[in-house]
Amino acid sequence: MTRGHGPELRLRLVALCTVLAALVSALLLWLGWLLVSGVVSAVPALPSGTTVRVRDQPVPADALGRALADAARADMLRAGLVAFPLVVAAAGVLSWVVVGRVLRPLHQVTAMARRLSAESLDERIALSGAHGEVTELAESFDAMLDRLSAAFEVQARFVANASHELRTPLSVMRTEVDVTLADPAADVAELRRMAQVVRTATYRADALIAGLLLLARSESGAAGQIVPVDLATLVGPALAAVRGEAEERGLRVRVSTSPAPVAGDPALLERVVGNLVENAVRHNVDGGWAEISTAVDGDRCVQLRVVSSGAPVLVDRVEELFEPFRRGVDRAGVGGSGLGLSIVRAVVLAHRGTVHADPEAGGGLAVTVRLPSTT
Numbered sequence: 076m077t078r079g080h081g082p083e084l085r086l087r088l089v090a091l092c093t094v095l096a097a098l099v100s101a102l103l104l105w106l107g108w109l110l111v112s113g114v115v116s117a118v119p120a121l122p123s124g125t126t127v128r129v130r131d132q133p134v135p136a137d138a139l140g141r142a143l144a145d146a147a148r149a150d151m152l153r154a155g156l157v158a159f160p161l162v163v164a165a166a167g168v169l170s171w172v173v174v175g176r177v178l179r180p181l182h183q184v185t186a187m188a189r190r191l192s193a194e195s196l197d198e199r200i201a202l203s204g205a206h207g208e209v210t211e212l213a214e215s216f217d218a219m220l221d222r223l224s225a226a227f228e229v230q231a232r233f234v235a236n237a238s239h240e241l242r243t244p245l246s247v248m249r250t251e252v253d254v255t256l257a258d259p260a261a262d263v264a265e266l267r268r269m270a271q272v273v274r275t276a277t278y279r280a281d282a283l284i285a286g287l288l289l290l291a292r293s294e295s296g297a298a299g300q301i302v303p304v305d306l307a308t309l310v311g312p313a314l315a316a317v318r319g320e321a322e323e324r325g326l327r328v329r330v331s332t333s334p335a336p337v338a339g340d341p342a343l344l345e346r347v348v349g350n351l352v353e354n355a356v357r358h359n360v361d362g363g364w365a366e367i368s369t370a371v372d373g374d375r376c377v378q379l380r381v382v383s384s385g386a387p388v389l390v391d392r393v394e395e396l397f398e399p400f401r402r403g404v405d406r407a408g409v410g411g412s413g414l415g416l417s418i419v420r421a422v423v424l425a426h427r428g429t430v431h432a433d434p435e436a437g438g439g440l441a442v443t444v445r446l447p448s449t450t
Contacts, residue, residue, distance in 0.1 A: 088174045089167060096166030097159075104155040108148060184216055197224065233399050237287060244276035244283075251276075286414040289346060301339060303449060306379050307332040307369045309345050313352040314367070321356050327364040335369040335377040337446045343422045348379065350415040351442055355383035360438070376428075376445045385439040393432050396440075419444070 180200075187200055199220060200213045255261050255269040310332055314321075321328055337344070355365040363384035372378050388396075399417040416432075419442075423430045428446035435441055 085174050085178055089170045092170035093163060093167040097163045100159050100162045104159060108151050180213055184213060241283060244280040247276040248273045289418055304337055304339055304341050304344050306335040306377060309348040310367055313349040317353055317356040325362045326359055329366045331368040333370050335371060336449045337377050338449050339426045347419050347422050350419050351381040354415050355381050359383050359385050371448050375448050377448045379444040382441040383439050387438040388434045388440055390434055393434060396432060
């Protein structure tokens with residue numbers, strides 16, 4: 076069971092304020108006593124041996140002065156002893172009320188934190204009024220809830236999309252196996268056809284799982300060995316992997332690379348170049364074009380730019396392309412898991428870089444990656 080620490084803090088603050096008030100009151104009482112003593116001592120004294128009449132009784136002047144000083148001190152002490160507990164009590168009550176009002180927003184933050192769950196992340200403190208640092212704390216807490224809510228939404232959408240994407244190849248495999256088993260006349264040719272369909276579905280599921288693992292690794296920042304890497308040397312292998320598809324579809328590919336040295340995980344950076352080149356070919360149009368270039372700009376950053384033709388992409392949908400399982404254009408015959416650009420963004424951010432995309436006039440997309448240069 077969770078213990079509440081709010082009252083303890085309030086009691087400690089009230090006790091501190093009360094003790095301080097008591098010390099100040101005691102100091103003032105002592106100073107008042109000294110002041111009275113000083114004033115009495117400053118009264119001019121009569122010559123030694125002089126007597127004064129008090130109520131027709133002769134009294135030595137020295138004794139009368141001492142008596143008056145003692146009486147003044149006693150009166151001062153009696154008044155102080157009456158006022159002292161009243162001041163301390165008033166300080167305790169006032170500090171209890173004031174501290175309670177000051178800590179009330181903190182209690183709201185604590186109560187909000189205790190009742191928060193994944194289903195109630197839409198609640199906010201929304202503290203009103205000028206409370207200085209307390210308001211700043213409440214606003215920081217609300218901002219943290221905004222970030223948590225956005226993260227939970229992304230995670231929920233990611234899990235839902237991943238489940239849907241994985242269900243497709245599994246459904247294909249199950250359907251093929253069920254249909255083949257239900258056919259008593261299935262021959263070897265039918266079994267081989269079924270096996271090929273199942274193998275293709277397993278390849279797709281394996282590629283999807285590999286993409287998910289790579290995305291998780293990139294987003295967690297768990298990079299492998301950090302070594303010098305030249306992005307220009309990664310363009311050739313990436314193009315070789317899609318050369319057959321590019322030639323089959325009649326794409327014109329132009330490459331303009333210059334040394335682009337960075338420091339990072341070679342496997343992850345290779346995936347960045349590979350995904351961008353693969354997207355430029357896969358989401359292109361037949362007979363289209365693609366341009367790939369690397370360079371070092373004036374800000375001591377390496378720039379990798381992949382521009383390609385393709386179907387038109389709406390400006391307000393460009394940012395969605397970097398979300399998992401989002402595709403800018405749905406076209407029959409286009410494969411892929413929808414993780415390409417999300418992996419690119421995660422890897423680039425893990426390497427302290429930036430990535431952005433811009434639609435091309437007439438259709439297509441230009442993706443620019445900037446990473447810190449080691450030159």
